Amino acid sequence: MTTQSTHTLFKPLPGVQGAAATNVAIWFNDQPLSVPGGCSVAAALLAAGVSRFRATPVSGAPRGPFCMMGACFECLVEIDGMPSRQACMVEVKAGMRIRSQEGARDLPPFGASAATDAPLENAHDR
Numbered sequence: 001m002t003t004q005s006t007h008t009l010f011k012p013l014p015g016v017q018g019a020a021a022t023n024v025a026i027w028f029n030d031q032p033l034s035v036p037g038g039c040s041v042a043a044a045l046l047a048a049g050v051s052r053f054r055a056t057p058v059s060g061a062p063r064g065p066f067c068m069m070g071a072c073f074e075c076l077v078e079i080d081g082m083p084s085r086q087a088c089m090v091e092v093k094a095g096m097r098i099r100s101q102e103g104a105r106d107l108p109p110f111g112a113s114a115a116t117d118a119p120l121e122n123a124h125d126r
């Protein structure tokens, strides 16, 4: 289930993104969205009114971005088939297929590795 609305609390500050921010088309849970480009997946989804990014493995409680800087892991989503991506650490790109992460993550697709196909986030350069 996607929590979306036409109204959002999250809007760019005037002058921060200016006219340079052009929208890109993405998919979230099989729903087409037009979101601001040039920002993180988390910021783009929040700007589009998405507030539920995942559900906890134990209770299924809804979760969404909290820190927006790679520390809390509340923003985990599946991006282009790769689970447990930190939405706040990945730049949104046109055509991305993003899914909310329900409960415990699945294993990465067979043959995928961080070194070749999809680099894992390295929020703190460790």
Ligand code: FES
Pocket: 042, 064, 065, 066, 067, 068, 069, 070, 071, 072, 073, 074, 075, 076, 086, 087, 088, 089
């Ligand atoms: S919002 Fe905290 S890690 Fe992404």
